[in-house]
Amino acid sequence: MSVSVDLTELHRLHGLLRDVRDELARGPRQTKARELVVANAKTDVSNKQEELQQTRLSADRKGLELKTLESKLTDLRGKLNQASSNREYDILRGQIEADVAAKAVLEDEILEHLDRVDRLQKDIVSAQGRVQQTEQDKTAYIAEFNAAAVELRGREANLLAALQKAEAVLSGDNLAKYRRLVEAHGADALASVENGVCTGCYVSLTPQQRVLLNSGQILFCSSCGRLMYAPAQ
Ligand SMILES: [Zn+2]
Known part of the structure; x- marks a missing residue:
């Protein structure tokens, strides 16, 4: 998966x-x-x-x-x-x-x-x-x-x-960061990326961030801090 x-x-x-x-x-x-x-x-x-x-x-x-x-x-x-x-x-x-x-x-x-x-x-x-x-x-x-x-x-x-x-799917620092986010924001700890924009804060990802995201890297929004993901079709 x-x-x-x-x-x-x-x-x-x-x-x-x-x-x-x-x-x-x-x-x-x-x-x-x-x-x-x-x-x-x-x-x-x-x-x-x-x-x-x-x-x-x-x-x-x-x-x-x-x-x-x-x-x-x-x-x-x-x-x-x-x-x-x-x-x-x-x-x-x-x-x-x-x-x-x-x-x-x-x-x-x-x-x-x-x-x-x-x-x-x-x-x-x-x-x-x-x-x-x-x-x-x-x-x-x-x-x-x-x-x-x-x-x-x-x-x-x-x-x-x-x-x-x-x-x-998460481990190490990413898991720790995710847990803190969930603790503070619950379901809002995560945000999907639609059309290259974080749906948590509506800030555009850089081209480099898009490449990383599409290659399956765990990425946190540099603007709102949420754990971002490209929604699975
Ligand atoms: Zn964001």
């Missing part, structure tokens, strides 16, 4: 390994994203529960105000019946009218509060449903990914074994 064939294969294997590792890295990222969705759904539930509690407290307070106002009205009406003068009567009538109006406002507010309590209770049920749904989604994703990961790790191991064999 020619160096060109070996290096083309080496680069192809590195590309496949990168794809497999990208897929393996996607799992934890996607899981984290789903955990965030669950956390947001839970926050939504607790915000609504807090709002429900506050609305109930406020409704209770207004209920107490209403009771106080009602007993005050009973008291005022009693006094009205015993008014000793027209002036006193008019004053009491005025107070009663004002309190009756205030009572109507309060009753409306209490009704509004009770409506809100009702609505919030329904909202909480659906928000809790969303928590459950997002948790199921997360669990299903993790199970799906874990199953896929078994296969991906198998492919990764096979690729690493194939790479080790393919690397036999």
Whole structure:
């Protein structure tokens, strides 16, 4: 086999390994994203529960105000019946009218509060449903990914074994240099040469470099440092 064939294969294997590792890295990222969705759904539930509690407290307070106002009205009406003068009567009538109006406002507010309590209770049920749904989604994703990961790790191991064999084309300083490049750039450690140009950096090779490359010499790009190869047809 020619160096060109070996290096083309080496680069192809590195590309496949990168794809497999990208897929393996996607799992934890996607899981984290789903955990965030669950956390947001839970926050939504607790915000609504807090709002429900506050609305109930406020409704209770207004209920107490209403009771106080009602007993005050009973008291005022009693006094009205015993008014000793027209002036006193008019004053009491005025107070009663004002309190009756205030009572109507309060009753409306209490009704509004009770409506809100009702609505919030329904909202909480659906928000809790969303928590459950997002948790199921997360669990299903993790199970799906874990199953896929078994296969991906198998492919990764096979690729690493194939790479080790393919690397036999390199030795000595070239091998050491290649390993450093792979360590730093992964699949980008290699670049094919197309039309006399390094596809890693798009700098042209010198005529002498082209001759060396075509004669099967191991050559690193003098511009970007990548291990270059003429792609096998
Ligand atoms: Zn280059």
